[in-house]
Amino acid sequence: MPTASRHILHVDMDAFFASIEQRDNPDLIGKPVVVGGGDNRGVVAAASYEVREFGVRSAMPMREARRRCPDLICVRPQMGKYRTVSADIFTIFREFTPLIEGLSLDEAFLDVTASLSLFGSAADIARAIKKRVHDVTGLTASVGAAENKLVAKIASDLEKPDGLVLVPQDRVRQTLDPLAVQVIPGIGKQTLRRLHQADIRTIGDLRRAPAAALDAIFGRFAQRTRDRASGIDDRPVVSERGDKSISAEETFDTDLTARKILYKKLLQLTERTSGRLRAKSLTAGTVQLKIRQSDFTTCTRQRSLRPPSSGTDTIYHAARELLDVWLREHPDKSIRLLGVGGSNLAQSAQADLFGATPGGAGVDKLVDQIRNKFGSASVGRARSLDNDQIG
């Protein structure tokens, strides 16, 4: 597949969880810190660079870690905090490119090919990202830059922590050849043992190995493995970010019990949710109803939509069914908040036969057009109007 040359970055935070804990508790700076379950049956989720000197690695049983480093300080993980920092980091990534493939909370591929004209070279972008990440979070990241994901990922690991390694296309071989074979993703313990038996230890050995040897070890993946050893990798950066769900909710001025008013509010919320779905050409495969009672007890109910839809009437119908069931189960309870959401989102590519029927997508389309032009209060279904809006 002949493709124009790409510029891919692999950004990997340095000892992410442990660094956050050290940042937030200066007593831990310079100390052998691990994040993980406290008792001896837990495993190490993250290890600071200080403790790595003792041979402690992530995924190692805590008992083993304590054996290697009796003075280690174990901190309980606070995933909520790590997620918040992660969100900040990904927000920074998005300043540079929309093509982001997140691998975990602290690691991502970025395709910056189309960003070069805006921000300079790939190296400039890598430096800018590192600086922004440090300014915003106080943490360091290591970045690898190359023509593809494989080489970028290998490169980011070469000068950790706080590294920046560029591997231009003409230096791929000389960079990879001396590295140990297990650096290539997908080469595990078993494969490694067999490679060593065949006296293949470096990526260079692997690249030059006779076909017969590779066939025996890798079977139908032999050619792909040789490609990897040569630093060839066509895999695109797949940005799977996209909305997971779209919803609208409202807390009422006074708690509601009257069915008629609840239906009206439900329809208003549905109009907002379905309008946003349509604006993004998405359909929802699942409809959620969120209900909060006066005493703040909150529950969500959901049902699937077949086929997935973004039609106001279809979503309202489903949400109302859910509300009716809830009302039957909770008679005389008053409702403080209602929310209508759609999830299981997909691009709506399939056209509808009855799209132009009255009350169907035809109306939705018209409503969307009018709202786009005159604002969201300009038009809506009569049923959704509050009484004081009439007259």
Add this chain to the structure above:
Amino acid sequence: MKLSAGREALLKPLQIVIGVVERRQTMPILANVLLVAQDGQLSITATDLEVELVASGEVEVETAGEVTVPGRKLLDICRALPENAPVSISQSGEKVLIRSGRSKFSLTTLPAAEFPSVEDISADEALELPQNTVQRLLDKTHFSMAQQDVRYYLNGLLIETGGKQLRAVATDGHRLALCQVTLDEGSALPEKQVIVPRKGVLELQRLLNGEGTLTMELGTNHIRMQLDGVRFTSKLIDGRFPEYDRVIPKDTSNELLADRALLRGALQRTSILSNEKYRGIRLLIRDGAVLLQAHNPEQEEAEDELEVEYSGEEIEIGFNVTYLLEALSAIDSEQVTLSVLDGNSSCLLRDPGNDDCKYVVMPMRL
């Protein structure tokens, strides 16, 4: 109730009705079948409150009576007995005893009076129809019914009568199938439109074997058919079916004529590498040929080309390939015409020599 019969006289009607007995019921009695013994007949009824089936077998009735017993257990017992074994069934207090040779079974019962069976469906008249006519109507359309759609009136098959015509229409909102049959004899049919729920359609298809006749009654809330000693009753879906006629393309001037088997083969091959979820396939229709293309998220690609008769404008259009394949499988003729105006309009597929069956498929943006 007391009766005796050969194993087969019990097994056959049980096998016919058992499909209606749901594995998980909302009411305990729905796991049971109703046994009614009288006049040398044992009739067995099963229902899920939507579809009811009654089948009977010839038995020797010693004492007439009725009772309900667990349906699947009774079937399993009869099935497990040796072939042609004589079986006796008798009610004894709250139990039903089944004996055959040295085997004895005692089953729990529930009162027959509690069994929700449908008697009179208040139909105006009974139509006599050839079985194969009804079978054709269902076979040519059933696959386009919706499944658990919130538009509940699409989860079934529209049956329409009027004049000398009998018509079936199914649609899931993305594609539509229509088949109509003109009856050559008999008087004009009443003007009626009913929607038979999906489960009823599928059960009915199991019963039809293409030979003989059946009687069909359309009531206000039910449809009933009697054939080969079996009585099928289904509730109707209470709703308004969409005005299907409006979505069948009228302008069919831009037509493509293809060999049906070749087109099907090319679509099948190309579909292997289409997205498994959306099943999208692109057709490039141009002078004398159609180019088919598909690709999947793994960036694998398939391409095929087929010679066809076509001389209109070049059209690029995408479809869910499953919809095209199912329509092509339902068409009988060697050749098939596809009428399509442009890349955004629906496509009409049919037999070029016969307008009885029509298939409409909406395109997909690719």
